[in-house]
Amino acid sequence: MEKEQIMQQVNAIFIDVLENPDIHIDANTKADDVAEWDSLHHIQLVVAIEKHFKVKFTTREILNWRNVGDLCSSVSAKLSAK
Amino acid sequence: MKSIKRLKYLLLFVILLGVLLFSIDWIISFGARHVNVSDLGKINLIFNHRVDPDIMIFGASDAEWGFDAPELQRLTHRTVYNGAIDGTHYRQLACLIDEFAQYATHNRAVILSLGPFALRARMGVREIERYLPVIGNQNVYESLYDMDADLAFKCRYIPFYKYTEVSSNYYRQSFEGWKTYIKSRRQGFPLDTMLGYVPDPQAWQRAPKNATNDASNVPIDKFTYQVLADLIRELRSKGKKVIVLVSPFHQSGVALIKNWEQIRSGMQALGAMADYYMDFSTSTLTTQKDYFRNSFHLNANGSKVFASILAEQLNRILK
């Protein structure tokens, strides 16, 4: 899957989980940039992404994400390893 | 470099602030120096050499509330002043008595009143704020330094440090001092009308809730004993009659002090060094609850009666 595609699907998950249709993310988006993206929702996002792409991240990976770009590269790395 | 230049403003601010603080300090201190009532005032009066009565009384709270100076004055036809300071130990009073001995030429007799706890050791300085207006006096400074060197040094030499030690009472007293100063500028420094006596109008009180009612040992502090012995010797060398007096306290108090007899014999030994020794701890007063506010303090009612008994004895010995 292309990075673009992953980003679009992640964006859709964000809109769904955070219940805000106006969210638009890019690779540099951080938690601070999205109002609803607080600590408590972060986990729900992770779970939704794991379900959608049918992948499983390690704790270490999750903790190392600094922005949406890191998240998407993790996803694509997992997918290509499959 | 720009930073260094801007420091100029900070420096200017600090200087202006300093000037402001020193002015406030001066205003407060000036008022405090002119207080003539309460314990602060007593110390002021003595260090301004304004007190020189026929009969002078020193002691702690038992004496401050127990010796009705105006009544004694009326009954003995002699001038009397109550120089006792509440909660204060003889080690801390020594500088006051010392100063008094040096300047008082008119005075004939000095009463050293001993409450039941007078010979106990005491840690630290009590209410240093009462001594602040006169802390520049070497006598005062040395005796405070002896008890708490750090505190005495800081209060005397570090600007404004003393204000971290005082209570709001100090400011109120300073204000009163200004009033006294403005009212009686011409007469100098008048004595207060109660002559240092603090009447306590209360009837017998239950002991405060947290006070223990268990009897305890009150060991005699050798150092305090020595201080008193030295004071007696000094006062006598200045030609004053020294009266060591065990002040009256209610008989319920005896039950609270295990070694009262031992303390009493220590006081008796001090009495032997003085001209006269009077022991009121077994006086008829001590059985009456009406005369006391609690086990160790006479109330106004009791001190009036005590004054009449004491005056009779004083009249006899000071003929």
Place this chain on the structure above:
Amino acid sequence: MLFNSFGFLVFFIVVTCLYFLLPNRARWSLLLLASCFFYMFFKWEYIFILLFTIAVDYYAGIKIESAEGVERKRKWLILSLIANIGVLAFFKYYNFLNGNISGLYSLLGYKNPIPYLHIILPIGLSFHTFQAMSYTIEVFRGHQNAERHFGIYALYVMFYPQLAAGPIERPQHMLPQFHERKQFDYDNLIIGLRLMLWGIFKKVVIADRVAMAVDTVYGDVHEYSGGCLLLAAILYAFQIYCDFSGYSDIALGSARVMGFNLMRNFDHPLYSKSVTEFWRKWHISLSTWLYDYLYLPIVIAKRDWNKFAVAFGLMVTFFISGLWHGAAWTFVFWGVLHGLAVTYEFLSKKPRNRLAKVLPNWLYSATCRILTLAFLVITWIFFRTGSMSQSFYIIKTAFNPLAKGYFHLMYRELNDDLTIMGFARWKFFAVMLGVVGFAVADWLIYKKRQFILFQVSQGLRWAGYALLVICIIFMGVFHSNQFIYFQF
């Protein structure tokens, strides 16, 4: 050495001046020496505890970095965590655990053979062990390189402005600052001094004065009316806030003067609209620590439980947070109550958002603020009393305004004076005026997002500083005990 003591003033001036006079390469040794002096002022023997954990963590940090493979790294991390938590557990929780064991034994009719130990809690122990753990964890996570300079690592753990009560810093934030070359900077000087001034004001003028009233009432709970108890509980909220945020301001300010930026520890927490928001604004360095190293790993590990993972993570985190504050069940209970509140807020987010849309904005926020403050005031009762039965008694009495004599505020003292919570009447009103004045000032700072004195002309601003100095000198309380958070 307490921040509000004369000794610290001298210490601070001497250290700061020396810092800028010395060449850059000597500065770390100065700071380390000063920090050792500062620490040993309390109880010098305890420096060996600090030395021990510093040495372990320093070595572990290097080992974690150089070890091959996650498993090896983890072993070193666990070693470091055991050393830190072990020291903390021994000094802080030994007697608490032992007391509970004794309770169990006596339930079964036996006597506990393990002796009770008289241990004085080392100053700042809970703070610097957490900070040290943050270092090894961050090295393990690969967010931080191991520090090779032993002196600088030691300084990271015991930098004197934050040694006694935080903020609990992070290696990424602090270590680079110790390595860089600091220039004297006028703005840093002014910002730092202003923070210190404001902090000291909060501590000695507000907190310690209010403490007198609070201590009077809490000292003899059964003597006072419900109204007094309620007032004391509310005043305690202001006391603990002024006390701890005052401390943090002094810490931040004294570091800032030398050019160090410490993390912000408070963001006007008393005006929070929810308990969750409160924890984002109160003791931020602790709550982010717990979030990063405890809550997040738990929730990530249990993420398949979905919402329950969050609830579980919150409860565990707040339980530990309570325990961190003190080795007593009242603190644990306090933590659990906060955990429940935050969990409730997490689960009820949707209905509350719907409610917010219906109600006028001002009404909704005002209600939220009042409810949150009420929750804080009530839970802090457990924090203050240290006894469950007494806390429940206070809550029962303070919230029963129909009881006879509830509004009875004035008391006659033994010497016939009428007092309110131990203060003469006029003084009590002056204190209340002070607290309200402070609350208004704090609110303005919160709303304008900066120190109010910035808004006025320079002359007025400096006059304001002068006024603060005068208040501190002539109205401050200097004979109180330590800062509340020193005991944790």
